[in-house]
Every structure is written in C-alpha cells, then in structure tokens.
Amino acid sequence: MKPCIALTKGRLEKQFLEYFQSLGFDIQPLVKKGRKLRVDTEDFQFVFAKGVDVTTYVEHGIADLGIVGEDVLTEFQPDVFNLLPLPFGQCRMALAAEAGGKWPERKRKIASKYPNITKEFFRLKGESVDIVKLEGSVELAPILGLADGIVDIVETGTTLKENGLIIKEEFHQYTARCIANRSSLKIKKDCLTPLIEALQKGEAVT
Numbered sequence: 001m002k003p004c005i006a007l008t009k010g011r012l013e014k015q016f017l018e019y020f021q022s023l024g025f026d027i028q029p030l031v032k033k034g035r036k037l038r039v040d041t042e043d044f045q046f047v048f049a050k051g052v053d054v055t056t057y058v059e060h061g062i063a064d065l066g067i068v069g070e071d072v073l074t075e076f077q078p079d080v081f082n083l084l085p086l087p088f089g090q091c092r093m094a095l096a097a098e099a100g101g102k103w104p105e106r107k108r109k110i111a112s113k114y115p116n117i118t119k120e121f122f123r124l125k126g127e128s129v130d131i132v133k134l135e136g137s138v139e140l141a142p143i144l145g146l147a148d149g150i151v152d153i154v155e156t157g158t159t160l161k162e163n164g165l166i167i168k169e170e171f172h173q174y175t176a177r178c179i180a181n182r183s184s185l186k187i188k189k190d191c192l193t194p195l196i197e198a199l200q201k202g203e204a205v206t
C-alpha cells in the first residue's frame, strides 16, 4: 500500500506543495484536486485536514506521516514521532496587548487559540491568569474588551499592527514539522525512508 501523508489544509498545504515540487515530486494531481480531501499520486496518498486532526490521523496510524505546525504539537501533545523540522511555516508565539492600553495589576484575562501554551507561559512566570479560549481572529479580544491581552502566532506582525496591538513578549519560534506514526516508521520503513530523506535534504522555501 502507498504511504499516506496527512497535510494541514490552508497555508501549510500550499507551502508544503511548493516545497515538495522543489524536491522534484509531481504535485499536479494535488494542485488539480478541487474539493477532494483524499488524492492519490503515483507514489503516495494524500489526505487534507485541520492541523489537530492531522495529528489524530497520524496517532491512529491512518496516516503514516503528517505535516503540521509545531504550535499544534506543543498545544495538543499528540502521541506521534516528531520526525523533523521543515523549512517553511516559520512563526512565533507572542503575548500582545493594545498599544498604549493599560496592563492591569489585577488578575489578567488572556484570549488565545492556545490555552495550554498560554497556561504554561504564565505558570513559568508564576502568574495566574484567566484564559478565554477563542477559535480565531484573536486580535479582536482586547479591542472589544473581552481580554487584556492575547497569546497568538505572529509572522509578519501585520495583523497586530493593523489592529493596534503590540508585542509584549515573544516566547517560542516554530516551523512546520513532519510527524510520523510510531509503528509505520518500522512497518513501512522501506517506502518511507526515501521520502523522509528527501524531505530532510531540501532547501528552505522562500
């Protein structure tokens, strides 16, 4: 059976395909996939899912490999083999708040898509905060008064800037990672090794 690779839909999918093509792989069937969520190329089967679901498919051995942001691995701690970093998906995790806004002395409220990362960040500081879990557009929370600050991903800083927020502290750097199912690495070693070696040798995508 062909190895199955789970890709995080959206920006990581696009960056992965660019990278995969730069390694000499044929991505035409993937580019032409339309709304299909499972696509076969000559050598591989690809499935497309949300980042955290990519880890679930890999953990359960449905997918042999997965392409996912390191932020997702840190947040959800799935039981997968964290195989290697990939040269795309670079971003940082930051605490941000309104420029010129007050940073209250009382127990602060922090909005984030990443409650576990947020909790650990403040635990290490010895600070107790109330965490408000959001699913996106996290920058809105301080503007609308839902939270005093946010913990979120920053790449260019444009979203923060355009919403009047500033970074107070940056505390993690991430890239996309290739993850693997633990048993697949043994059982499908022969067909996975050439692919893993190719992914390892590639140059950074700019």
Ligand SMILES: Nc1ncnc2c1ncn2[C@@H]1O[C@H](COP(=O)(O)OP(=O)(O)OP(=O)(O)O)[C@@H](O)[C@H]1O
Pocket (backbone or CB within 6 Å): 008, 009, 010, 011, 012, 050, 051, 068, 069, 070, 071, 072, 089, 090, 091, 136, 153, 154, 155, 156, 174, 175, 176
């Ligand atoms: N602005 C960004 N720049 C670079 N990498 C990012 C950025 N935002 C997210 N990422 C990385 O890409 C991964 C996928 O992010 P993406 O925004 O495509 O989906 P998501 O955050 O899971 O949410 P959704 O699919 O609901 O929009 C993240 O887990 C992170 O590793």
Ligand SMILES: O=P(O)(O)OC[C@H]1O[C@H](OP(=O)(O)OP(=O)(O)O)[C@H](O)[C@@H]1O
Pocket (backbone or CB within 6 Å): 135, 136, 137, 138, 139, 152, 153, 154, 155, 156, 157, 158, 159, 160
């Ligand atoms: O520093 P920047 O280059 O501006 O990128 C950062 C933004 O990108 C991500 O959001 P995304 O586009 O995934 O949308 P979301 O708010 O739905 O998570 C992240 O949550 C920030 O909002």
